[in-house]
Amino acid sequence: MNYDVIIIGGGVIGCSIAHYLSERGASVAVVERHTLGAEASGAAAGLLGVQAEWTMYDSLFQAARKSRSMFPALSVKLRDKTGIDIGYQSSGIYRIACNEETAQQLRESVSWQQNLGEQAVIMTGEQLRDKEPAISPFVHEAVYYPEDGHVIAHELTRAFAYSAAASGATIYEETEVLEIERSGNTITGVVTSRGRISCAQVVVAAGSWSTPFLHMQHVGTYPVKGEVLSVTSYKSILSVPIFEEGFYIVPKRGGRYIIGATVTEGVYDKTVTMGGIQSLMQKAVAILPALQEAKWERAWAGLRPQSKAGAPYMGRHPEIEGLYMCTGHYRNGILLSPLAGRYMADLLEGKSVREEGFVCY
Numbered sequence: 001m002n003y004d005v006i007i008i009g010g011g012v013i014g015c016s017i018a019h020y021l022s023e024r025g026a027s028v029a030v031v032e033r034h035t036l037g038a039e040a041s042g043a044a045a046g047l048l049g050v051q052a053e054w055t056m057y058d059s060l061f062q063a064a065r066k067s068r069s070m071f072p073a074l075s076v077k078l079r080d081k082t083g084i085d086i087g088y089q090s091s092g093i094y095r096i097a098c099n100e101e102t103a104q105q106l107r108e109s110v111s112w113q114q115n116l117g118e119q120a121v122i123m124t125g126e127q128l129r130d131k132e133p134a135i136s137p138f139v140h141e142a143v144y145y146p147e148d149g150h151v152i153a154h155e156l157t158r159a160f161a162y163s164a165a166a167s168g169a170t171i172y173e174e175t176e177v178l179e180i181e182r183s184g185n186t187i188t189g190v191v192t193s194r195g196r197i198s199c200a201q202v203v204v205a206a207g208s209w210s211t212p213f214l215h216m217q218h219v220g221t222y223p224v225k226g227e228v229l230s231v232t233s234y235k236s237i238l239s240v241p242i243f244e245e246g247f248y249i250v251p252k253r254g255g256r257y258i259i260g261a262t263v264t265e266g267v268y269d270k271t272v273t274m275g276g277i278q279s280l281m282q283k284a285v286a287i288l289p290a291l292q293e294a295k296w297e298r299a300w301a302g303l304r305p306q307s308k309a310g311a312p313y314m315g316r317h318p319e320i321e322g323l324y325m326c327t328g329h330y331r332n333g334i335l336l337s338p339l340a341g342r343y344m345a346d347l348l349e350g351k352s353v354r355e356e357g358f359v360c361y
């Protein structure tokens, strides 16, 4: 077997790169040791929270904004091509403040975002409850970001992969990459648990497990565990996601509500703990008391791939010919996936591209 490009990792990032590259005619294989979206990409809540997340400006904000703007057309394209509905909702997101101090910080973030041309609407608690009557008086103030939204993360991952396959890509599941093979400083292929595959280019998109493949000192990723739960309700409790620092409730189709997420650095085990779930439930019920009547569905944990540099690594290896990396998207990999995929496809095609906020070498 021989491909132009082998992508290590069948998460949202690897599958997005495969989608954009194979649409341009490259011969691509995605090699995933479990199943597509088995790790962070299947665990995510799917928020496209550019303004809700970035209360302080940093260089990744512009990339996040650009990536968010790709979703309306992408959702239509993926549905037409694969039949998979990624559940894109352009509903906006409410970022809430439960005390005056947080409300003040939120108002400050509104002004710089509006100066950059973004929409943001400050709402009193009463104005918020006019729109979402189930929200408790515990919520003091909110900002509505109409351009933010959400998707179903696992479906997005699958849709990227199926689209890539429809354009000729090969998807290997249950196949682990054991080693990247090279001759001197040039990539020649990968050794997998099912044998050797030849290629001229390899992209490391292995999330929290990327470090051994990056072959650079001080460059790597580590896991930040997040626990999440979901409940269902026949009655509608909330129509637009609610976001607060480190906490969210996201209404999904079919009466589901995803409530997340805890933050534990450096842990590779995905155990769901009583303490983690209890803290999420307490918070959720304080904000939306009607959730007490909701039906328990399930709880799970995922590992956000954080980069040692604090921003995603996206680029070429400085010394090894044919080795590329696209990893470390931490808590925004779903949001950043379309831009990351397109950017990497440009790079692999040899185009000279640059995107603010990505760590490149």
Ligand SMILES: Cc1cc2nc3c(=O)[nH]c(=O)nc-3n(C[C@H](O)[C@H](O)[C@H](O)COP(=O)(O)OP(=O)(O)OC[C@H]3O[C@@H](n4cnc5c(N)ncnc54)[C@H](O)[C@@H]3O)c2cc1C
Binding pocket: 008, 009, 010, 011, 012, 013, 014, 031, 032, 033, 034, 035, 036, 037, 038, 039, 040, 041, 042, 043, 044, 045, 046, 047, 048, 049, 175, 176, 177, 178, 205, 206, 207, 208, 209, 225, 226, 227, 228, 260, 261, 301, 302, 303, 304, 305, 326, 327, 328, 329, 330, 331, 332, 333, 334, 335, 336
């Ligand atoms: C609880 C939680 C909530 C989140 N919520 C959001 C959100 O609302 N919005 C958002 O934008 N982001 C969110 N994120 C972050 C987002 O999920 C990640 O940034 C994104 O999924 C990272 O994608 P990835 O493809 O890099 O990594 P992963 O999805 O982890 O994929 C990496 C893949 O590589 C495979 N792999 C590893 N080693 C090998 C090997 N040797 N051989 C073959 N395959 C290998 C793994 O099995 C895995 O499937 C959340 C994450 C978590 C955990």
